[in-house]
Amino acid sequence: MQRTFIGDLGKKIGEKVLINGWVSVRRDQGKMVFVDVRDMSGTVQGVVLPLSAAIGAAKEVTVESAVALEGVVNKRPEKNVVQRQNGDIELQIESIEIMSKAQVAPFDIATELHLDTYLDHLPLMLHTERTRNIFKMQSTILGAYRSSLRNQGFTEFMAPALVGADAEGGGAVFKLDYYNEYKAYLAVSPQFYKQIMVGAFERSCTIAKVFRAEKSATTRHLSEITQMDFEMGFIENEREPMRVLEQTIRDTVREVVGAHQDIFDYFKTATPLIPAEIPILTLQEAQQILGVPEESDLAPEDERNICGWAKEHKQSDFVFITRFPTAKRAFYTYEDPSEAPLSRGFDLLFRGLEINSGAQRIHDHDMLVARIKERGMDPQKYAYYLQAFKYGMPPHGGSSTGLERFTARMLEIQNVKEATAFPRDMTRIDSRLAEENDAA
Amino acid sequence: MQRTFIGDLGKKIGEKVLINGWVSVRRDQGKMVFVDVRDMSGTVQGVVLPLSAAIGAAKEVTVESAVALEGVVNKRPEKNVVQRQNGDIELQIESIEIMSKAQVAPFDIATELHLDTYLDHLPLMLHTERTRNIFKMQSTILGAYRSSLRNQGFTEFMAPALVGADAEGGGAVFKLDYYNEYKAYLAVSPQFYKQIMVGAFERSCTIAKVFRAEKSATTRHLSEITQMDFEMGFIENEREPMRVLEQTIRDTVREVVGAHQDIFDYFKTATPLIPAEIPILTLQEAQQILGVPEESDLAPEDERNICGWAKEHKQSDFVFITRFPTAKRAFYTYEDPSEAPLSRGFDLLFRGLEINSGAQRIHDHDMLVARIKERGMDPQKYAYYLQAFKYGMPPHGGSSTGLERFTARMLEIQNVKEATAFPRDMTRIDSRLAEENDAA
Incomplete structure (x- = not known):
């Protein structure tokens, strides 16, 4: 039959x-x-x-x-x-x-588990309604975000995961044995490649895995992350990528809410508030509102509090923060001479957490080389990337959204590891590392 | 203005x-x-x-x-x-x-270049019509393939790139320093994860980077590859994933032809022939047609020749090959006792090249453990994966298409590296490795 x-x-x-x-x-x-x-x-x-x-x-x-x-x-x-x-x-x-025939589970899978027990048994836990709901929603976020960018004229490409150098100079990078005596590294961002692709498509986007060897064990950190990135040429300033991002977020929220009211209900979570315009605050304005000292970045607690303010006063679960000091941003971030020492970078916060970071970038070859040197790095190591700036790189900018963080905040899940299909961190690749070791 | x-x-x-x-x-x-x-x-x-x-x-x-x-x-x-x-x-x-202002290019970019020169200057070459056309088409293939799978009920997830062991036992795997004394590996396939996800979604799909440390310098090999994978539960046999794959290929070809007649014209390439049913040959039938000895696989030359036959006799640029010996396929490939020693694996060839490989998989826990042992591997190392088989794994199967190979054959480009945005191989990560080394 x-x-x-x-x-x-x-x-x-x-x-x-x-x-x-x-x-x-x-x-x-x-x-x-x-x-x-x-x-x-x-x-x-x-x-x-x-x-x-x-x-x-x-x-x-x-x-x-x-x-x-x-x-x-x-x-x-x-x-x-x-x-x-x-x-x-x-x-x-x-x-x-x-x-x-399924074996009897080693514990009651309907009860709340310790995160480690949960992750140890993820192949079983993926059968549960809660876990299926998280990844159903994540699939929709992924598809909707990408479709919105494609509808806005972006051409998708596959950015590489293997790179030849610790490109952003951050240090928290995984190193591996490549062929013969050579070493390679895992990408911490698809940044250089999406900028290079601006030369082909004007608007490029990629869904890329990135890897961070940071020794962080917080609820916000992962060692392998999915970033949803775009980059666009011929911009006036950072407001254009911010508008594209806002449209993309709006389209994604609309699609997720349309498809998954049942999942929001299951998680007893409200659908995201997104007003006609997402509020924009400079870092300084945010710090004044919060009454905190003017530091060069927001602490996690400040991020939560400014989101509380935006929800109360602007009916928005999202808020942009702009005008971070150039010195605190990636080396390729554009700083207009009239605005120094503040940059044209921005962050997007959602329900208390930074889910996206973006900027206008430097497009002038010589300015970029000077910045690389200022940061104590060697321009020779960037020779491949710098080619793009020799052959007609227009003013450009873009941004990068973390899929797992976006998913976690959508459902107000506390730990981003629960919104990651197979999370990797200091203590775990599928199984706990210590266990692996015992078993070996 | x-x-x-x-x-x-x-x-x-x-x-x-x-x-x-x-x-x-x-x-x-x-x-x-x-x-x-x-x-x-x-x-x-x-x-x-x-x-x-x-x-x-x-x-x-x-x-x-x-x-x-x-x-x-x-x-x-x-x-x-x-x-x-x-x-x-x-x-x-x-x-x-x-x-x-663009510098004057170091050579005439409109002429045909040596592949190494071309790849050395890819950030510049991406400005050319030919290269832009390749990646415009690749973006359409990527989007169309994924949309077709989603329309057929597949839920997309992000498979991990970092894995804890050389899981398929093939050996050609990149190894890296993880945290503390631990080693990690780069995935050679998203296979285990998409099988685990069958337990959540019944039909799962993923676009995943995979990594092969093979010391191959052919026109078909890359060290970092994009695979378009799906896996589906509750199948009778391998014909069901073959039908899903055929529909996905058909939808993709239709979309690509609809969007990019100009690119086919530019490359002086015909649009792919895809008849009402893609022909299916057993390995034995293919070898009899070709008059070659009955070996356990097709040589690259045989793949080209059987595609020539399918084009001439079946008006098809695609041909399925089935019934490979189980011993030559991955350890999780299903073999029905009545069909031993032949497996339920299949390959899809397109214009002379294998672009997809798939199979019905083993779903019985004990049979899978026995197969792992037969192959001289340690079931303990597969404990995480094996959980999925303890908790209700239905009969299932799926397949995996190489994005770069599919793109290359679509435009009849000889070397798959030209259909890869930023190809990695034995000699190159962006720049040539020898050069990198000289510079360092």
């Missing part, structure tokens, strides 16, 4: 069907067994009557087993109808094939 | 406009100067008359410089109209601002 997706069962009332899926719930009720079964299209309740040929398998099947079920789609009596998908039908099960 | 995109100039006849872009061509003709200028939306011809205030800058501007031009959009006289974008108009230029 041809498989029917569970989402299509409503069209098959009175018919015999075959469904495939996982057993989400099994309840013995006297001599009957009720099972909830889910596939990619939804969930349905099935019942196995005491005299059914399937009753033996129904008593044996465990939660999360993969099954093939045959049965008849019955309408429920009016009094049993519930307001959810397939809430008006019930599958009367006639046969159960257990394709893959 | 607000910038007008060059693609919109046709709507502004008689008006004064500001355009931004790069000088593609400059021709001095007596006391006049003609310039072709391009931006992301297209190209227009401009003319600077002898008495124009812009004549000084027009004589000075170099090819590939980034410029801002003001001028009036004039209709061309009927006899000068040509059949191309903006072929009926001309911009009478009144001012030229050189935003970024």
